Amino acid sequence: MNYPLYIVDAFTNEKFKGNPAAVCIVDEPKSERWMQQVAAEMNLSETAFIEQGAEHYELRWFTPIAEIDLCGHATLATAHILWETGRLPQHETARFMTKSGLLTAVHKGDWMEMNFPSEPPxxxxxxxxxxxxxxxxxxxxxxxxxxxxxxxxxxxxxxxxxxxxxxxxxxxxxxxxxxxxxxxxxxxxxxxxxxxxxxxxxxxxxxxxxxxxxxxxxxxxxxxxxxxxxxxxxxxxxxxxxxxxxxxxxxxxxxxxxxxxxx
The missing domain is CATH 3.10.310.10 (Diaminopimelate Epimerase; Chain A, domain 1)
Incomplete structure (x- = not known):
């Protein structure tokens, strides 16, 4: 089985700037071992794996060596792909269930805005x-x-x-x-x-x-x-x-x- 795979430069509007993230769209739950192997193969700071649910998308993030609890640029990249490919209409909110709870993203003109937890030091x-x-x-x-x-x-x-x-x-x-x-x-x-x-x-x-x-x-x-x-x-x-x-x-x-x- 083949899975759609994208690489997106996030937090920039220029190619080869910002932070590159891989976005892999799956249609069934995948093992952590498989996702970790894919992330190691991509060798980017994060690879996002997304699966569509009834009311939201399931989203997980992996570095080349470990799963992490919160990632901004790969979430931005994922929302960008959902809207760009037409999987989600641009007027609709992207809703992601993650290890840090529910995260959302919306379009605002030329920018995208994500709602994340505050983590003050x-x-x-x-x-x-x-x-x-x-x-x-x-x-x-x-x-x-x-x-x-x-x-x-x-x-x-x-x-x-x-x-x-x-x-x-x-x-x-x-x-x-x-x-x-x-x-x-x-x-x-x-x-x-x-x-x-x-x-x-x-x-x-x-x-x-x-x-x-x-x-x-x-x-x-x-x-x-x-x-x-x-x-x-x-x-x-x-x-x-x-x-x-x-x-x-x-x-x-x-x-x-x-x-x-x-x-």
Missing amino acids: EAAVAPEELIQGLGLIPRYVGRNRMDYFVELDSEDTLRTLRPDFGMLARLSARGIIVTSRSTNAAYDFVSRAFFPGTGIDEDPVTGSAHCALAPYWAKRLRKQELTGYQASERGGIVKVRPDGERVYLQGQAVTILRGQLEG
């Missing part, structure tokens, strides 16, 4: 592995249920950071989000995200990281609508709007590959 003591792995003393260190969250003193420090990924992989966390205020008036903040423990040293653009970035910077800057730039080599833009226990994330996406996976 709480102040934490920096482990020695974090200090050594980043090679600096952070301005602020926090932690949410998934990641360490670090504010740096400047955008220049953030952009020139060269982490020790082996040291960071020792942390008991999914990953590390680093951020600072932006020197570019087009953006409110900049960020980078590292996930060596799940096989991704640096993620190009991380939607789920903005579930922490949005409430943090909204409070710091006293703004409710913000624009973030993830300053990886590929780069990407995420617009955010925190709303209580939820966060709205806006992004764009472009399809770069359409094919069939032989099952």
Whole structure:
């Protein structure tokens, strides 16, 4: 049996920018072993597997080495494919049941908006592995249920950071989000995200990281609508709007590959 397979660059409107995700559409439950093998074969930061249900889509995300609980860019890529291929009319809401509960996405002009859980960081003591792995003393260190969250003193420090990924992989966390205020008036903040423990040293653009970035910077800057730039080599833009226990994330996406996976 063959399964439709797509690769989408998410949080960008340019090919070969943003964060690439694979989207595989299945019409029956597949084993975790099979999905993990496909994700390893794709060798992208995440591969999304989607199966249509009666009232929503079942959605799961895998890195090349592990399943994860929350992924923004692969969810954006999946919604983009559903609308682009006509599987879902553009005026209808995409509803996904996931390990992080129900997530939704809607079209808003040239952008797509996702409704995700808010994951604000709480102040934490920096482990020695974090200090050594980043090679600096952070301005602020926090932690949410998934990641360490670090504010740096400047955008220049953030952009020139060269982490020790082996040291960071020792942390008991999914990953590390680093951020600072932006020197570019087009953006409110900049960020980078590292996930060596799940096989991704640096993620190009991380939607789920903005579930922490949005409430943090909204409070710091006293703004409710913000624009973030993830300053990886590929780069990407995420617009955010925190709303209580939820966060709205806006992004764009472009399809770069359409094919069939032989099952």
